Amino acid sequence: xxxxxxxxxxxxxxxxxxxxxxxxxxxxxxxxxxxxxxxxxxxxxxxxxxxxxxxxxxxxxxxxxxxxxxxxxxxxxxxxxxxxxxxxxxxxxxxxxxxxxxxxxxxxxxxxxxxxxxxxxxxxxxxxxxxxxxxxxxxxxxxxxxxxxxxxxxxxxxxxxxxxxxxxxxxxxxxxxxxxxxxxxxxxxxxxxxxxxxxxxxxxxxxxxxxxxxxxxxxxxxxxxxxxxxxxxxxxxxxxxxxxxxxxxxxxxxxxxxxxxxxxxxxxxxxxxxxxxxxxxxxxxxxxxxxxxxxxxxxxxxxxxxxxxxxxxxxxxxxxxxxxxxxxxxxxxxxxxxxxxxxxxxxxxxxxxxxxxxxxxxxxxxxxxxxxxxxxxxxxxxxxxxxxxxxxxxxxxxxxxxxxxxxxxxxxxxxxxxxxxxxxxxxxxxxxxxxxxxxxxxxxxxxxxxxxxxxxxxxxxxxxxxxxxxxxxxxxxxxxxxxxxxxxxxxxxxxxxxxxxxxxxxxxxxxxxxxxxxxxxxxxxxxxxxxxxxxxxxxxxxxxxxxxxxxxxxxxxxxxxxxxxxxxxxxxxxxxxxxxxxxxxxxxxxxxxxxxxxxxxxxxxxxxxxxxxxxxxxxxxxxxxxxxxxxxxxxxxxxxxxxxxxxxxxxxxxxxxxxxxxxxxxxxxxxxxxxxxxxxxxxxxxxxxxxxxxxxxxxxxxxx
DNA sequence: AAAAAAT
Numbered sequence: 001x002x003x004x005x006x007x008x009x010x011x012x013x014x015x016x017x018x019x020x021x022x023x024x025x026x027x028x029x030x031x032x033x034x035x036x037x038x039x040x041x042x043x044x045x046x047x048x049x050x051x052x053x054x055x056x057x058x059x060x061x062x063x064x065x066x067x068x069x070x071x072x073x074x075x076x077x078x079x080x081x082x083x084x085x086x087x088x089x090x091x092x093x094x095x096x097x098x099x100x101x102x103x104x105x106x107x108x109x110x111x112x113x114x115x116x117x118x119x120x121x122x123x124x125x126x127x128x129x130x131x132x133x134x135x136x137x138x139x140x141x142x143x144x145x146x147x148x149x150x151x152x153x154x155x156x157x158x159x160x161x162x163x164x165x166x167x168x169x170x171x172x173x174x175x176x177x178x179x180x181x182x183x184x185x186x187x188x189x190x191x192x193x194x195x196x197x198x199x200x201x202x203x204x205x206x207x208x209x210x211x212x213x214x215x216x217x218x219x220x221x222x223x224x225x226x227x228x229x230x231x232x233x234x235x236x237x238x239x240x241x242x243x244x245x246x247x248x249x250x251x252x253x254x255x256x257x258x259x260x261x262x263x264x265x266x267x268x269x270x271x272x273x274x275x276x277x278x279x280x281x282x283x284x285x286x287x288x289x290x291x292x293x294x295x296x297x298x299x300x301x302x303x304x305x306x307x308x309x310x311x312x313x314x315x316x317x318x319x320x321x322x323x324x325x326x327x328x329x330x331x332x333x334x335x336x337x338x339x340x341x342x343x344x345x346x347x348x349x350x351x352x353x354x355x356x357x358x359x360x361x362x363x364x365x366x367x368x369x370x371x372x373x374x375x376x377x378x379x380x381x382x383x384x385x386x387x388x389x390x391x392x393x394x395x396x397x398x399x400x401x402x403x404x405x406x407x408x409x410x411x412x413x414x415x416x417x418x419x420x421x422x423x424x425x426x427x428x429x430x431x432x433x434x435x436x437x438x439x440x441x442x443x444x445x446x447x448x449x450x451x452x453x454x455x456x457x458x459x460x461x462x463x464x465x466x467x468x469x470x471x472x473x474x475x476x477x478x479x480x481x482x483x484x485x486x487x488x489x490x491x492x493x494x495x496x497x498x499x500x501x502x503x504x505x506x507x508x509x510x511x512x513x514x515x516x517x518x519x520x521x522x523x524x525x526x527x528x529x530x531x532x533x534x535x536x537x538x539x540x541x542x543x544x545x546x547x548x549x550x551x552x553x554x555x556x557x558x559x560x561x562x563x564x565x566x567x568x569x570x571x572x573x574x575x576x577x578x579x580x581x582x583x584x585x586x587x588x589x590x591x592x593x594x595x596x597x598x599x600x601x602x603x604x605x606x607x608x609x610x611x612x613x614x615x616x617x618x619x620x621x622x623x624x625x626x627x628x629x630x631x632x633x634x635x636x637x638x639x640x641x642x643x644x645x646x647x648x649x650x651x652x653x654x655x656x657x658x659x660x661x662x663x664x665x666x667x668x669x670x671x672x673x674x675x676x677x678x679x680x681x682x683x684x685x686x687x688x689x690x691x692x693x694x695x696x697x698x699x700x701x702x703x704x
Numbered sequence: 705a706a707a708a709a710a711t
């Protein structure tokens with residue numbers, strides 16, 4: 001089976017060939033299941049003994065919408081037909097509220113009026129006109145001007161109201177007696193805004209080859225279809241509207257784990273469908289359980305402070321993310337999956353008007369997406385109470401530590417009113433699993449299940465990786481050649497190492513007549529969002545970016561990632577090229593390499609080999625030389641430390657045993673290892689603080 | 705010698 005290359009990739013190939021670079025046929029990994037190194041030694045054992053985690057699902061739910069829905073009425077989170085999945089872990093059964101008084105959903109009275117009883121034809125899928133007719137007068141209310149003008153202006157997102165209609169001030173009262181598992185009436189305008197915008201037609205089939213490994217006891221079976229377990233009609237409806245056909249590998253594993261109320265540590269990157277992997281089950285659970293005590297708390301707060309018009313909000317779920325853009329992105333997903341529900345998602349992050357964010361919070365907040373600094377601020381202002389936060393998600397946890405957020409995170413999780421671990425449910429996601437993350441997992445998670453998802457980015461055959469030797473002085477003209485070879489309307493992301501460099505390059509490209517924009521940390525939040533929007537929409541198909549855009553951002557249709565400056569850290573490289581070739585699309589990543597990049601030679605070579613990419617011979621020999629200069633060079637930090645093995649496997653002290661194989665940098669041994677909390681940037685530094693020393697005095701990197 | 709993030 002040959003991969004149909006995107007046209008501009010061909011064009012680029014020709015260009016590269018003209019530049020005397022060898023051609024870029026995707027090396028055939030077709031048919032063969034890719035196994036990353038850390039899983040390889042496990043593979044033999046696993047292959048023919050699919051007893052535990054990998055066995056196939058029995059059928060029965062292929063068209064299971066009806067079955068699933070009917071089952072829901074029996075209450076609870078049923079893993080229909082799968083037998084018991086709950087472990088006998090003491091103290092964690094049932095609802096995770098702070099007290100025993102779990103929410104009792106009142107039998108829905110309105111369902112007939114909403115017309116859901118005969119939505120066999122797909123109540124969420126019927127043409128919009130029909131949907132509206134059947135809802136009669138209610139739709140008028142839904143259509144009123146609540147959800148206007150979001151998306152075009154960056155202010156818009158604060159303008160939306162609650163779903164309950166009427167007025168925001170009455171939001172809490174209105175839903176007092178409602179069954180949160182029942183969908184609210186549709187709203188055509190909002191539906192269009194949420195679901196028609198970005199291209200969510202995703203080809204998940206491409207991802208079946210990504211290996212996933214789960215460890216931890218009594219984990220539930222993975223699912224094979226969204227219908228395999230009951231998530232309720234609101235979630236199913238929104239899955240349909242999002243045009244999600246099948247779960248991605250992370251979702252297959254994470255959804256049942258979260259649904260069964262287990263804590264989770266997942267090594268996976270955005271782009272693997274991670275966001276939905278936690279949003280779907282968490283929201284589903286909230287819809288099933290209802291607001292619980294959070295509702296009453298919010299009402300009390302409103303009454304106590306009513307005369308000041310201030311209320312403290314008690315989100316049921318909190319999602320922490322490292323960057324503002326990522327927080328926004330998660331928030332946007334949350335809006336989709338909370339469409340037609342009682343749950344009102346909010347987002348808070350720095351750089352934006354805090355007053356506006358406070359006003360938005362005061363309209364009700366059940367799911368909060370936040371960057372750590374701003375959230376602490378909100379807590380100190382008494383706007384947010386975490387007393388009833390039953391679901392905590394740390395997204396891109398390694399990145400958050402990298403950025404020095406650990407004090408804020410611990411402040412939020414441990415030194416405030418958040419329910420302790422075991423009472424709340426905690427999910428951590430991280431691309432890597434170094435020691436620092438393991439410690440955080442130990443402190444925040446209770447009896448967790450560990451999920452290792454093979455890297456989507458670099459190892460994907462969807463991405464063709466090119467490394468070309470370009471001297472500093474030639475970079476600009478070479479870049480122009482590449483851009484000219486690229487189709488005019490395909491998106492190109494150009495990474496540089498410094499903010500100054502980003503400005504300069506954008507300037508240069510602009511003067512050369514290219515429609516481009518840039519994003520970096522010195523630009524205002526407004527400008528950053530504007531740039532991202534211009535890029536996404538294709539108005540500026542070239543985006544010059546620093547590390548701020550490397551991770552997490554899900555920009556669909558990026559055809560080409562260019563590392564104008566290579567990063568000094570292979571993790572960063574992996575994240576960067578992961579911006580292309582996302583979920584089912586083909587992508588191309590071109591990196592400019594010269595003698596300033598010696599520090600990344602070996603790791604880059606490994607990545608190329610791993611991904612079965614063409615390796616330039618000069619790179620090979622450079623890496624060879626390099627290896628002999630500093631022999632005991634370890635592999636990257638990702639998954640080092642034995643992959644959490646110490647948490648599950650008889651405490652074997654073999655450290656890197658299991659699939660840790662070559663890892664182990666983070667376990668120290670080098671004097672320069674600043675370790676946990678010692679250096680200014682957490683573990684971001686120790687990776688580069690090893691013994692290169694004088695060999696690279698000229699080198700442009702920051703390890704020493 | 706960077707970038708990111710609360711003000």
